[in-house]
Amino acid sequence: MRDAVQDEIIGQFDGLEWLDKYGLLISYAKELEPMDKEFRTEENSISGCQSKVWIRTYRENGRLIIDLDSEAMITKGIISLLLKVVNNRPPQEILDLDLYFIDEIGLKSNLSPARADGLASIIRRIREVAEREMN
Amino acid sequence: MSDFRKDFPILEKEVYGKRLVYLDNAATSQKPNSVIDTISDYYSSDNSNIHRGVHYLSEISSEKYEKSREEVSNFIGAGEPGEVTFTAGTTDSINQVACSLKSILKGNEVLVSGVEHHSNIVPWQLAGATLREIPMDEGCNLLPDSIEITDKTKLIAISHASNVLGSVNPIKEVVEIAKEHDIPVLVDAAQSIQHMPIDVQDIGCDFLAASGHKMYAATGVGVLYTSERFGDILPARGGGGMVDRVTLEETTYLKPPLRYEAGTPHIAGAISIAAAIDYMQDIGMDKIREHEHEVYSYARNKLLETDGVTVYGNTKEMCGSISFNLDGIHHYDTGLILDKMGIAVRTGHHCAQPLMRTLGTEGTVRASFALYNTKEDADRLLEGIEKVRMMYA
Numbered sequence A: 001m002r003d004a005v006q007d008e009i010i011g012q013f014d015g016l017e018w019l020d021k022y023g024l025l026i027s028y029a030k031e032l033e034p035m036d037k038e039f040r041t042e043e044n045s046i047s048g049c050q051s052k053v054w055i056r057t058y059r060e061n062g063r064l065i066i067d068l069d070s071e072a073m074i075t076k077g078i079i080s081l082l083l084k085v086v087n088n089r090p091p092q093e094i095l096d097l098d099l100y101f102i103d104e105i106g107l108k109s110n111l112s113p114a115r116a117d118g119l120a121s122i123i124r125r126i127r128e129v130a131e132r133e134m135n
Numbered sequence B: 001m002s003d004f005r006k007d008f009p010i011l012e013k014e015v016y017g018k019r020l021v022y023l024d025n026a027a028t029s030q031k032p033n034s035v036i037d038t039i040s041d042y043y044s045s046d047n048s049n050i051h052r053g054v055h056y057l058s059e060i061s062s063e064k065y066e067k068s069r070e071e072v073s074n075f076i077g078a079g080e081p082g083e084v085t086f087t088a089g090t091t092d093s094i095n096q097v098a099c100s101l102k103s104i105l106k107g108n109e110v111l112v113s114g115v116e117h118h119s120n121i122v123p124w125q126l127a128g129a130t131l132r133e134i135p136m137d138e139g140c141n142l143l144p145d146s147i148e149i150t151d152k153t154k155l156i157a158i159s160h161a162s163n164v165l166g167s168v169n170p171i172k173e174v175v176e177i178a179k180e181h182d183i184p185v186l187v188d189a190a191q192s193i194q195h196m197p198i199d200v201q202d203i204g205c206d207f208l209a210a211s212g213h214k215m216y217a218a219t220g221v222g223v224l225y226t227s228e229r230f231g232d233i234l235p236a237r238g239g240g241g242m243v244d245r246v247t248l249e250e251t252t253y254l255k256p257p258l259r260y261e262a263g264t265p266h267i268a269g270a271i272s273i274a275a276a277i278d279y280m281q282d283i284g285m286d287k288i289r290e291h292e293h294e295v296y297s298y299a300r301n302k303l304l305e306t307d308g309v310t311v312y313g314n315t316k317e318m319c320g321s322i323s324f325n326l327d328g329i330h331h332y333d334t335g336l337i338l339d340k341m342g343i344a345v346r347t348g349h350h351c352a353q354p355l356m357r358t359l360g361t362e363g364t365v366r367a368s369f370a371l372y373n374t375k376e377d378a379d380r381l382l383e384g385i386e387k388v389r390m391m392y393a
Helices: A004-013 A018-031 A073-086 A091-096 A113-134 B033-046 B056-075 B090-100 B122-126 B171-180 B267-283 B285-305 B331-340 B353-359 B375-392
Strands: A053-060 A063-070 B084-087 B109-112 B130-133 B153-159 B185-188 B207-211 B222-226 B243-246 B251-253 B309-311 B321-326 B346-348 B364-368
Touching: A004 A018, A004 A073, A018 A073, A018 B331, A018 B375, A053 A113, A063 A073, A063 A113, A073 A113, A073 B331, A091 A113, B033 B056, B033 B267, B056 B084, B056 B267, B084 B090, B084 B267, B090 B122, B090 B185, B090 B207, B090 B222, B122 B130, B153 B171, B171 B185, B267 B285, B285 B309, B285 B321, B285 B375, B321 B331, B321 B375, B331 B346, B331 B364, B331 B375
Parallel strands: B109 B130, B109 B153, B153 B185, B185 B207
Antiparallel strands: A053 A063, B084 B222, B207 B222, B243 B251, B309 B321, B321 B364, B346 B364
């Protein structure tokens, strides 16, 4: 099923050269509020990423609030996009999401296996949390 | 200086529509046509197992394999080919020594430098030794005079050149001190053998480890020099091809080097090292050193002159790698943009986490040079850096 947020992101990246795509990712990164330092702990970090990524989640009014941050801008840009799509939704909705934008903006094909693995780890972690919140 | 790029077909490649600037040579170097042809020719006309067959192909393969050993031996100034063993690479060479000396190392101490990569740290720990660092100054110059040798010190294992900083360690001075105490020294030449002439007898070390793939030969093959006085240590691995007589009660081993080469070796790889040595020697190691020094110094000085760039390490002699960071920009972000500009560098901790802690950083951007790199490559790197800064401004 198509998703309006993802379609809008895809539209923005459409036809851009890779350096411009990175430029766009950087501007998305700048939009993302930094995570409070106290939450940037080893416990909250996700392994499998070339740059450090921290995750923090909590429930609010039946929705899952996700806070992600990274020390690297490009990674931060990618997680900023990811948050636009997955954040602040009921857990079931998150589990049902097909994250097709990653492929369609060219991220999947452009990320090396190691980097793609990092992104996959982040998505896996979000899904795990959503699943836990279902029970 | 002539352009060696033409000898390396991969360097013709365009990435993202730009001419490839390959500056990840400390990870692995590209291969000249002569090496590629040697590997291809081996499989298309000579392929056979060595030291076993009575037949024609086996004879030819064995001959080429042993000829390569002889070339390596001459290249590093070993006393005789028997002192050179083919291994799977530097890491394997070091692991073999660690394993063979396990009974001596266990519960004792190995001295290392502060710039070692994990391959010259972990094998010693696995063998049960504790590690102690040889002191160095702020520029990462080793201070051999402050080496402290105790009853527990059983080996000194140091890199000739750092894979991160490009700093060259004063190995001869270290060996001199070690000799006074009759301590063997292992030199990790992974990051030096392709950059400068090496003479193990002049250095006076007992072991020297190097990788084929960093010196323009195949991956998965390397060399280990073992001085004659350690020629009778127990092999780390057993199997076919390394034994004299086997009974279920007892086995006796062949003399070195064969006793250290259990099983079928990487024959094509070993032969490719000879082709790589021929290639380098045709140019001349001194000439390579001179050309690389010119390009390296040019790049390093330009980086040092650039505001907002931190360049790590500063020793008397340097080669190969330059590590740096752009102020306020994560090394990973720098590497990604450089990649899109066709410039291949490495980012991260470069398998040298203790050194990263000393430098006070999580990681660096590393540009590492080979004989085919030019000042133009360095200029492209600097342009790339400007672009990175613009993008993250």
